[in-house]
Amino acid sequence: MEESNSTDSDIKRSLDFARDDKSAQVFMGTTVVGGLGKFLVTKTGLKTEIGAIAHTLSETAESETPLQKRFSALARILTVVVIIAAGFIFFVGLLRGESLVELFTTSVAVAVAAIPEGLVIALTTILALGMQRILKRKALVRKLVVAETLGTVTVIATDKTGTLTEGKLQVVKTDFVEKTEALRAATYANHLVDPLEFALWEWLTGQSKYDPESTLKEHPRTFVIPFDSKHKFSATGYDHAVYFLGAPEILLAKSALSKAQKDEWFSKIEAWAREGLRVLALGVKHGTTTPTIAKLEKEHDASDITFLGCVGFSDPVRSSVKSALALCYEAGISVKVVTGDYRWTAEAVMRKVGLKISHPETQILEGEEISELSDEDLTRRVENIMLFARVSPNQKLRIVEALKKRGEIVALLGDGVNDAPALKRADIGIVVGEATDVAKETADLVLLDSNFATIVAAVEEGRGIFANIQKVITYLLSDTFAEVTLIFLGLIAGVPLPLTAAQILWINLVTDTFPTLALTMEPKEKNLLKRMPIAQDSAIISKSIAALMLIVSLSSGIVIFLLFLYILNMTHDLATARVVAFTAFGIKSLFVVFSLRDRSTPIWKIPLLSNPWLLGAVLVSFTVQIAGLSIVWFQELLGTHGLTLAQWSWVILVSIIILLLAETGKFIRNTVIKN
Numbered sequence: 001m002e003e004s005n006s007t008d009s010d011i012k013r014s015l016d017f018a019r020d021d022k023s024a025q026v027f028m029g030t031t032v033v034g035g036l037g038k039f040l041v042t043k044t045g046l047k048t049e050i051g052a053i054a055h056t057l058s059e060t061a062e063s064e065t066p067l068q069k070r071f072s073a074l075a076r077i078l079t080v081v082v083i084i085a086a087g088f089i090f091f092v093g094l095l096r097g098e099s100l101v102e103l104f105t106t107s108v109a110v111a112v113a114a115i116p117e118g119l120v121i122a123l124t125t126i127l128a129l130g131m132q133r134i135l136k137r138k139a140l141v142r143k144l145v146v147a148e149t150l151g152t153v154t155v156i157a158t159d160k161t162g163t164l165t166e167g168k169l170q171v172v173k174t175d176f177v178e179k180t181e182a183l184r185a186a187t188y189a190n191h192l193v194d195p196l197e198f199a200l201w202e203w204l205t206g207q208s209k210y211d212p213e214s215t216l217k218e219h220p221r222t223f224v225i226p227f228d229s230k231h232k233f234s235a236t237g238y239d240h241a242v243y244f245l246g247a248p249e250i251l252l253a254k255s256a257l258s259k260a261q262k263d264e265w266f267s268k269i270e271a272w273a274r275e276g277l278r279v280l281a282l283g284v285k286h287g288t289t290t291p292t293i294a295k296l297e298k299e300h301d302a303s304d305i306t307f308l309g310c311v312g313f314s315d316p317v318r319s320s321v322k323s324a325l326a327l328c329y330e331a332g333i334s335v336k337v338v339t340g341d342y343r344w345t346a347e348a349v350m351r352k353v354g355l356k357i358s359h360p361e362t363q364i365l366e367g368e369e370i371s372e373l374s375d376e377d378l379t380r381r382v383e384n385i386m387l388f389a390r391v392s393p394n395q396k397l398r399i400v401e402a403l404k405k406r407g408e409i410v411a412l413l414g415d416g417v418n419d420a421p422a423l424k425r426a427d428i429g430i431v432v433g434e435a436t437d438v439a440k441e442t443a444d445l446v447l448l449d450s451n452f453a454t455i456v457a458a459v460e461e462g463r464g465i466f467a468n469i470q471k472v473i474t475y476l477l478s479d480t481f482a483e484v485t486l487i488f489l490g491l492i493a494g495v496p497l498p499l500t501a502a503q504i505l506w507i508n509l510v511t512d513t514f515p516t517l518a519l520t521m522e523p524k525e526k527n528l529l530k531r532m533p534i535a536q537d538s539a540i541i542s543k544s545i546a547a548l549m550l551i552v553s554l555s556s557g558i559v560i561f562l563l564f565l566y567i568l569n570m571t572h573d574l575a576t577a578r579v580v581a582f583t584a585f586g587i588k589s590l591f592v593v594f595s596l597r598d599r600s601t602p603i604w605k606i607p608l609l610s611n612p613w614l615l616g617a618v619l620v621s622f623t624v625q626i627a628g629l630s631i632v633w634f635q636e637l638l639g640t641h642g643l644t645l646a647q648w649s650w651v652i653l654v655s656i657i658i659l660l661l662a663e664t665g666k667f668i669r670n671t672v673i674k675n
Contacts, residue, residue, distance in 0.1 A: 066149055066152045073539060082111045086110055089488070092492075106504075110484060118516045127148060129521065130147040148462060151459060154408045156455060157338045157399065160345075161339070163321075164318065164350075165317055169278070169313045173311070175309050181284065186245075188215070229392050233247060243283070251305060254304075273341075276345055277312035278313045279310050282308040318452065320452075324456040328456060331459070331529040336387070339389055339391070340391060365385045379401075379405045397425060409533070409536055411428035411430055411459075412426035415436065416439060419431075423439060429443040433446060459529070468522050470545060474541075475515070475592070477553075478553045478556070478596070484557075485554055486499060517617065519593065548665045556658050560654060563581060563654050588659070590625075599669065629641065
């Protein structure tokens with residue numbers, strides 16, 4: 001039988017000795033991998049442990065991601081813009097006496113143009129490529145839309161063991177009342193389903209003149225009460241005694257020691273914890289009677305335990321964590337340690353990685369204190385807390401709720417079945433590769449190397465994803481509003497519309513598509529982790545981006561409209577003027593896309609070959625634009641024809657002017673508006 005499923009752990013090695021678990025509890029979800037047996041069903045459905053967790057999960061709301069909220073807001077704005085633009089064009093055209101059919105088709109074309117059809121494909125591509133980049137950095141994104149949310153994280157609530165530390169536990173200190181009895185307790189109470197128990201077993205096998213495997217065969221096991229996060233100890237019954245393994249403060253409280261003896265042990269345990277050690281205690285109760293067993297099984301009630309001593313485990317700090325934490329603070333991300341360990345153990349590890357607590361009274365909160373706080377009080381205090389120690393899974397959920405109420409984007413690290421509700425409630429639920437299946441199913445991100453630095457790498461990639469989404473939106477909407485501006489100017493000036501409906505659709509659906517897709521391949525910008533996180537309530541189009549879009553779209557619309565008027569006056573041929581305007585619009589888009597690759601850097605400082613896909617896309621779009629002027633079938637569809645050398649010169653000149661205006665817009669954005 002796979003004990004790991006019932007004990008919320010992963011068996012990491014095979015063992016060559018038998019364990020007698022005839023009376024052990026079996027949880028729903030346990031996998032029988034071989035053999036026969038009879039089981040007495042005591043609970044079903046929601047009354048089982050898994051059922052209770054499933055019920056909690058069903059009651060835990062999964063919040064909308066920041067990206068979903070931003071795009072919902074953008075969709076509402078674009079809907080209003082489409083209705084106003086199309087309605088204005090139609091009614092102003094009617095007042096001017098324009099053809100009803102032409103007005104209707106143009107209004108529909110502008111409405112279609114105002115909705116960036118390529119955005120959905122581009123967004124999906126950016127997220128998929130982002131997931132691939134994150135995977136290369138040892139993290140697996142399980143939900144597509146969450147890839148961008150990583151870039152907006154403001155708080156990382158991380159466990160200590162296995163992420164800040166290497167997870168390579170070993171026994172480094174022991175203190176026993178009576179060593180022989182303590183060795184027997186460490187053997188009989190050891191279920192070998194937890195990293196601490198494996199480390200304890202390895203230590204036992206190294207003791208001289210002691211064989212744990214032979215010891216196990218001396219007495220048959222009669223019952224097992226597994227460890228859980230609520231009671232914090234396990235009890236294993238044999239025909240002669242019950243052996244206990246668990247948290248020192250719990251076993252000491254249940255022991256027959258005097259207050260002075262307990263205080264002495266507490267001082268020793270605190271000293272070990274301050275060294276960064278994890279501490280387990282051992283106990284035994286001989287000659288256990290049936291009523292006592294019944295109390296243990298039903299109520300976890302034990303008293304007058306013979307306290308046998310403590311075992312201290314070390315877990316080395318990961319070498320990469322200190323620099324990763326420094327990057328977090330530089331990126332404006334707060335890191336909070338949420339652990340079931342002693343505060344002293346966690347504090348010692350935090351000091352080693354550079355997380356120094358200067359005011360313990362306001363920066364540390366323990367599980368017992370959390371239980372006494374109301375949700376409102378916890379929400380008020382949670383922002384300043386750096387360490388949550390001795391917390392239960394339910395308290396993790398409360399911590400996440402409190403942080404979210406303060407407007408934080410929370411990434412929570414968990415690994416157990418009981419962590420599932422908190423993982424679901426967090427904006428980003430993160431698990432390590434060895435986590436339980438239930439936790440993985442709930443999580444958004446799986447750390448394949450269980451390393452805290454991988455979380456920081458994923459956040460960096462998430463910010464790169466968000467930046468690329470903004471680039472695509474800036475490019476598409478700048479073109480969209482430039483078209484609307486061009487049509488508006490034609491209506492206001494009382495001249496024929498500069499573009500036909502077919503030409504508008506061609507620019508949006510054909511010419512712009514390839515550069516848009518190429519922008520999704522942009523490598524992430526430098527120094528992403530030196531920027532502050534994006535506020536949760538901020539729009540995907542910031543004020544500075546909106547200003548840049550306004551400059552680009554207005555300058556494009558006005559300059560191309562002036563070119564249209566010039567050609568119309570020079571040739572007195574509406575078809576030719578429209579062809580020149582149509583070509584200028586397509587070519588200027590291919591120029592401007594190079595400028596919008598990086599809104600903060602002048603075009604001459606952006607490496608041309610850093611995105612070869614864009615060069616290929618521009619070449620394809622240019623070829624398609626030429627095809628629209630040269631191929632007879634397209635000429636009939638679009639109302640186009642070939643251009644003279646002089647007309648091509650005007651097209652190129654206008655495109656260069658618009659590009660320079662776009663660069664001016666970037667300069668204004670970066671120097672005036674952002675400040």
